[in-house]
Amino acid sequence: MHIPDGYLSPSTCAVAYAAALPVWYLALNKVKRLLHTRMVPLLALFSAFSFVIMMFNLPLPGGTTGHAVGIAVATIVLGPCASIVAISTALLIQAVFFGDGGITTFGANCLNMAMVGSFIAYWTYTLVAGRSVLQSPRRVVAAAIAGYLAINVSALFAAVEFGIQPILFHDTTGAPLYAPYPLSIAVPAMLIGHLSFAGLAELVISGGLVAYLQRANPDLLAFSMRSADVQPKLAGPGIWRSTRALWYGLAALMTLTPLGLLAVGTAWGEWGTDDFANAAARQEILHASGNVAPPVAAPQGMERLSSLWTAPIPDYAPSFMHSANYGYILSAVLGAGLILLLFLLVSRLVFKRDSAGL
């Protein structure tokens, strides 16, 4: 599951880093807010624990052995945000110091295991465990299912990343440049191993550890719940302080809107029904689709669905604006404004409900 360097293309790695960065930022900030001075020693020790757990060779029914990642255990004990940071730290040390997993693929490994794995484990555990008491056997089952699902969904993500490589990246002779197997091979190959041995190891260690902690140290199972309880309610200037950087980032992105005017042509796959009849547009589709000729006419389904909804400002060009460029910028301002307004309304509603509940 630890993807080494050279298996994924630089662009896939860049996309994975881009997807992982905001999650790291938010997770780190949330953990810092919750734990303050406890954060560094707690996460360091838990990262070290995750690392050591990955070295445990677990005897499995049937006579084989397997290694667990400990995603579900980290999530159940620390909560998903701290688990993301702890497992990412363990993965970074494994990649840099022990050569297990790549450096260019570190973002993808964190995305698959630390992020997707943690959230899947968290949602599954909270859903299955429900409001059962800490010592309930239901929690053992919930932890086992959470571990099994987390490792398998992580493996599925890794398999998809492998499987898209030969479709997108090959040399002039047609030889795949990175992971060579298509989705039809990569997905079953990864899932067979994870649905059986690796998944079983994760299932046994997650369920077994929760069962052990219920008997020996139930306080640890309540730790993440306590952390969530002490989370300060954000209000007034607190909201502005905590989200200031994001607002600045959003403002910077909005000022970059005119960059879209530099792009030529239509985005791949965003063609309208008219484009299939237009010779220039057909040429563009042909070129963008690796010389695969588009259908002679717009597909029937597309034709039918396109009439369902007519946008008030089609193609970002309001009818009352003479300049298409100004229309584009006005559309961006209008769109961003509507989204902000919507979120403002939703947050008002949520805060009102929270204050009513207190």
Place this chain on the structure above:
Amino acid sequence: MCAPSPVVGRHRQSRRRFADRFADDLTRALARAFDAEATSAQRGLLQGLDPRFKLVSMLSLILCAVLAQSLTLLAGLFLLAVALATLSGISPARLGQQVWLAVLIFTGVIALPSIVIVPGEPVWQVPWLHWTVTLQGLRSATFLIGRAETSATFALLLVLTTPWMHVLKAMRALGVPVVVVAILGMTHRYIFVLLQTAMQMFEARRSRIMAPMDGAQRRSLVMAAAGMLLAKSFQLSSEVHLAMVSRGYRGEVHLLHDFHARWRDWCVLLVALSLPAAILWSQR
């Protein structure tokens, strides 16, 4: 006089194998850490470079290996890695033992089927099995193994020629948040503490076992060890936290920077950064 029971014999062997394997892993991790410390203290080309410049240069070279779309270029980068290792007092035999063999086995197993699975120009037919080896399959497998070997060699060179604390300080100098650097530093330290603790727990338990253990008992042993280790980790983190707070820690981490860049650091950085740019330009 009496022949040993095959059942007991098998249990003994599996029990020994289970505990010994963990001991081997621990020994390997410790040996690697000591090795890295010793090699980084030697005199050599990479050891003499400023860690910040070395970190950026190695990352840039790893990126080159991932970017390269020509096998000749990949071979050139691999030879560069070997040359850098030799000039830094790291023999190819050691690289072979520490990285090449492991990567070859792991990636080789994954890459091998691709020589017959990837469709393309037939090169050879496997007798009896009638599988066709294709040129594209061979190229694809070579790319995968070549990239993995070259990148792993550059990554190992960084770790073998730079003390871990310097790698962390270099990361900080490159903008990695100070709190992340602090967590990484402490994690590295406590990995060895916890490995040692786990080893002692296994040893203590093993020395008290008189009868052979079956699979379920061994699973229970691992579970108990993992649970105990988790509880110990929490206890230790509380103790470390209190120790830090009592020494004035209030959530702010400060690191000392004592790196000094020289002209040769800039030269190495320039070469390392121009390489991926040149590769990108040539592959336009």
